[in-house]
Amino acid sequence: MKKVGIQLEGVKKRFGTQEVLRGVDLVVPAGEVTVIIGRSGTGKSVLLKHVMGLMRPDAGVIRIGGLDITGLRDAQLRRERFRFGMVFQHAALFDSMDVYDNVAFPLREHSKLSEAQIRIRVEAMLASVGLKDAGRKQVNELSGGMRKRVGVARAMVRGPEFLLYDEPTTGLDPIMTAQIDALIRDTQDANPGLTSLVISHDMAATFRIADKIAMLHEGRVILEGTAETFRETDDPRVRQFVEGRLEGPIG
Amino acid sequence: MNPISRLGAMLIHVLESVGRYVRFLMRSMASGLLPPYRLRLLFKQMHFVGVESLLIVIVTGVFTGMVFAVQANVGFSRFGAEGLIGAIVTLSLTRELSPVLTALMVNGRVGSAMAAELGTMRVTEQIDALDSMAIDAHQYLAAPRILAATLMVPALTMVFNVVGVLGCWYVAVKQLSVTPGAFQARIEWWVDPDDIIGGLIKSSLFGLLLSSVGCYKGFTTSGGAEGVGRATTTAVVISGVLILTSDYFMTLILAPLSVG
Numbered sequence: 001m002k003k004v005g006i007q008l009e010g011v012k013k014r015f016g017t018q019e020v021l022r023g024v025d026l027v028v029p030a031g032e033v034t035v036i037i038g039r040s041g042t043g044k045s046v047l048l049k050h051v052m053g054l055m056r057p058d059a060g061v062i063r064i065g066g067l068d069i070t071g072l073r074d075a076q077l078r079r080e081r082f083r084f085g086m087v088f089q090h091a092a093l094f095d096s097m098d099v100y101d102n103v104a105f106p107l108r109e110h111s112k113l114s115e116a117q118i119r120i121r122v123e124a125m126l127a128s129v130g131l132k133d134a135g136r137k138q139v140n141e142l143s144g145g146m147r148k149r150v151g152v153a154r155a156m157v158r159g160p161e162f163l164l165y166d167e168p169t170t171g172l173d174p175i176m177t178a179q180i181d182a183l184i185r186d187t188q189d190a191n192p193g194l195t196s197l198v199i200s201h202d203m204a205a206t207f208r209i210a211d212k213i214a215m216l217h218e219g220r221v222i223l224e225g226t227a228e229t230f231r232e233t234d235d236p237r238v239r240q241f242v243e244g245r246l247e248g249p250i251g
Numbered sequence: 252m253n254p255i256s257r258l259g260a261m262l263i264h265v266l267e268s269v270g271r272y273v274r275f276l277m278r279s280m281a282s283g284l285l286p287p288y289r290l291r292l293l294f295k296q297m298h299f300v301g302v303e304s305l306l307i308v309i310v311t312g313v314f315t316g317m318v319f320a321v322q323a324n325v326g327f328s329r330f331g332a333e334g335l336i337g338a339i340v341t342l343s344l345t346r347e348l349s350p351v352l353t354a355l356m357v358n359g360r361v362g363s364a365m366a367a368e369l370g371t372m373r374v375t376e377q378i379d380a381l382d383s384m385a386i387d388a389h390q391y392l393a394a395p396r397i398l399a400a401t402l403m404v405p406a407l408t409m410v411f412n413v414v415g416v417l418g419c420w421y422v423a424v425k426q427l428s429v430t431p432g433a434f435q436a437r438i439e440w441w442v443d444p445d446d447i448i449g450g451l452i453k454s455s456l457f458g459l460l461l462s463s464v465g466c467y468k469g470f471t472t473s474g475g476a477e478g479v480g481r482a483t484t485t486a487v488v489i490s491g492v493l494i495l496t497s498d499y500f501m502t503l504i505l506a507p508l509s510v511g
Contacts, residue, residue, distance in 0.1 A: 054382055081385040088383075092376035106384050 004066070005030035005162065005195035006051055011060035013046060020046050022219030023060070028212075030065075033188050033196040035206045037241065038216035039250065044199040045089075047216065048164055051197065052084055053077040065161065082110065085155030087165045091147035093139045093154070099126070100135035103153045110158065125153040128190075129183060145176035152183060156191075163187065165198040169205055181208045203242055215241065217250070275393075275467045282387050283394030292391070296399035300361050300462075304407055307356050312411040315348055316340060316418030324427055333427060337434040338441035340419040341412075345446045349411040351498055354457035357404055358490045362465035365396055366486035369469025370479040378470065393466040397459060404458030405451040412447065449505045456501060461490040 006028035013021040020043040028034045038044050049055040050062060053069055062069050069080055093102050103122045107113055113121070126132055129149040134142070142150065148168055155163055168184065169177040185208070188196050200206050206213060207227045214224035215238055223229065223238050230242055240248030252260070319340045327333050369392060372378050381388045416438070423429040468486035472478045 052383055054379065078385045081383065084383065086380070086383040088376045088380060090375060092380040094377055094380070095375075109384065109386055 002032075003030040004028070004063070005032075006065075006197065007061075007063040008047075008050075009061045009063075011047075011050060011057045011062060013043070013050065013055065013057050020219055021050075021057070024216070024219070024221055026214055026221050026224065028195060028197055030195045031192055032211035033184065033198060033209050034212040034214065035198045035200050035210040036214050036216055037200055037203070037206055039241070040201060042216050043219055044216055045166055048086075048166055048197070048199055051162075052086060052164065053080055082158070083161045085158070085160035085163045087148065087151045087155050087163070087168055089166045089168075089170055090144075091151035093142075093147055093150055095139045097139070098135070099131070099137050099139065099142070099150050102139065102150055103135075103157055106154065106158050121157060122153075125157050126150075128156075128187075129153045143176075144172050145179060148172070148180050149183065152187065156187065159191075161193065161195060163194055163196045165196070165200075167199055167201070169200070169202055177202065177205060178208075181205045185209050203244065217241075271471075272464070272467050275389075275470065276397075276463045279389045279393035279397055279463065279466065282390035283398055285390065289391065289395055292395040293399055296395045297403050299364075300357065300396075300399045300458075301403035301406055304357050304360055304403075305410065307360065308353055308407045308411050309414050311352055311356055312349070312414035313418040315352060315411075316344065316415035316420075317422045319343060319348070319415075320419040320422035320427070324423075333423070333429050334433040335437055335441075336423045336427070336429060337416070337419060338437035340423075341416050341438050341442050342446060344415040344419075345412050345442065345450045347450070347498075347502075349408045349415060350450045350454035350457060351494065353408045353411045354404055354454060354461060354494045355491060357400070357407060357458070358461040358487060358494065361400060362461040362490045363483050363487045365462060365465030366468040366472075366483045367479055369393075369466055370472030370482040373470060373472045374475055374478060388470075393463075393470065396466055397462045400458035400462030401455050402458070404461075405454045408451060408454040409447075412450070452505060453498060453501045456497065457494050460493050460497065464490045464493065 004027055006026075008024050008026045011021050011024040012019070024043075024047060026036075036044055036047065046055065050057055051064070053072070057070060060070070064080060064083065067080070069077060072080065093099075094105065097105065100122060103125055104118050107118045107121060111118075123132075123135070126135055129152050131146060131149050131153070134146065134150075139147070139150075165184065169180050172180060184196065184198065188194055198206075198209065207230075210227060212224065213227060213230050214221050215230075216222075217237055223233055223235055225233075230238060233239065236249050239245075240250050320336055323336045323339050324333060327335055327339075369378070372392070378388050378392070381391060420431075420434060423434055424431050465486045468482040468489075472482040474481070
């Protein structure tokens with residue numbers, strides 16, 4: 001049996017009258033890439049924020065590497081966050097800093113490394129995402145794909161156990177999308193101890209990178225399994241999403 | 252909904268907003284007391300709030316002093332008391348005009364910039380990124396800004412005082428033929444250090460208000476570019492109103508200080 005990285009049991013969340021998560025059950029195996037798919041507005045990003053402890057569920061249990069984080073106090077929750085790296089939808093780089101300082105930022109804040117040691121680490125990270133000479137570029141000079149790469153480097157620089165991606169390929173051209181997919185896959189394969197959780201609505205990309213796929217629909221996981229499971233399923237809701245058809249049970 | 256319950260709903264909404272703002276302010280100030288102390292960020296904000304506001308404060312200060320000298324002359328010349336122009340203008344400046352006008356000018360420049368910058372950081376998820384890296388955004392973003400404004404608005408007010416009196420001196424002595432000796436002597440008789448100190452205490456509160464409202468509005472921005480614009484406008488308007496209303500109450504509280 002595979003080791004469990006992240007586990008959600010009956011996670012519910014409501015904003016005002018809107019019930020966004022209606023009892024999510026999901027297992028994210030350690031050491032793999034798991035992709036959560038679903039339409040925009042089905043609560044994928046909210047789910048990610050729960051996993052990171054940025055939001056607390058109204059009901060249910062979230063376990064990170066076996067530890068239940070739902071009952072933790074704020075300070076403990078913040079410490080748990082050290083185990084994560086997050087790549088945001090539009091990279092969310094700090095535009096008051098250049099590329100190098102963005103990547104060095106988590107190290108300067110949370111480690112006792114000297115500037116020389118930080119330099120070695122940051123340059124290695126930038127090289128690993130294919131941006132060896134871009135360190136002194138300003139954030140607003142970067143293309144969308146480069147921003148994502150810097151985002152990955154920043155998220156990975158402290159060597160997290162879990163790497164979360166929020167729609168990593170939104171707004172990129174097909175070639176750039178393929179490059180970022182390859183980067184996600186390479187990052188996982190180069191770090192066997194890493195657990196990657198990706199949120200996406202791009203089916204082609206999902207099939208390329210996922211070890212496991214789960215589909216979120218109306219606040220619940222309606223199907224989870226391998227790419228094979230998703231290609232062969234009879235569930236009309238999943239079929240409609242996977243094939244990208246206009247007509248079907250999803251309005 | 253009947254009018255009474257609508258009024259009630261409005262009241263609850265206002266009280267909720269005030270509560271959230273106060274909690275934000277408390278949390279930001281408390282986080283500023285805890286290490287790590289971010290002196291580099293503090294100095295950067297002090298430079299932005301203080302040094303970069305110098306020019307507008309000097310220009311408004313000089314002209315306020317000058318126009319007040321002209322206006323005071325209208326009254327005082329009727330009974331030949333032009334010699335009092337310097338004293339009365341200095342009193343008005345130190346007690347009232349410098350703190351309020353400086354705060355309003357800085358609010359337009361700095362309060363709006365804080366709301367816009369932090370609002371943009373909110374909608375582009377940069378504040379979420381700080382959270383995700385386990386960095387306290389209140390401590391990293393809000394505390395240095397609030398502390399910088401609380402320190403620098405009084406400093407700017409003092410600059411306003413000085414250049415305002417110089418502007419007044421120019422009009423009174425060079426254009427209205429008040430003798431320099433009388434100008435200076437009357438100011439020395441009439442104006443006490445308490446007048447200046449009271450004004451500086453007020454201006455420090457104004458700095459706290461305009462920066463914390465700007466930061467709060469930035470932190471709570473939602474809805475993209477339009478939301479950033481809305482946050483910026485409301486921050487400036489709310490701070491402006493708060494500066495002028497709190498001025499009255501602060502003046503009442505500080506009044507016993509300078510009577511004796």
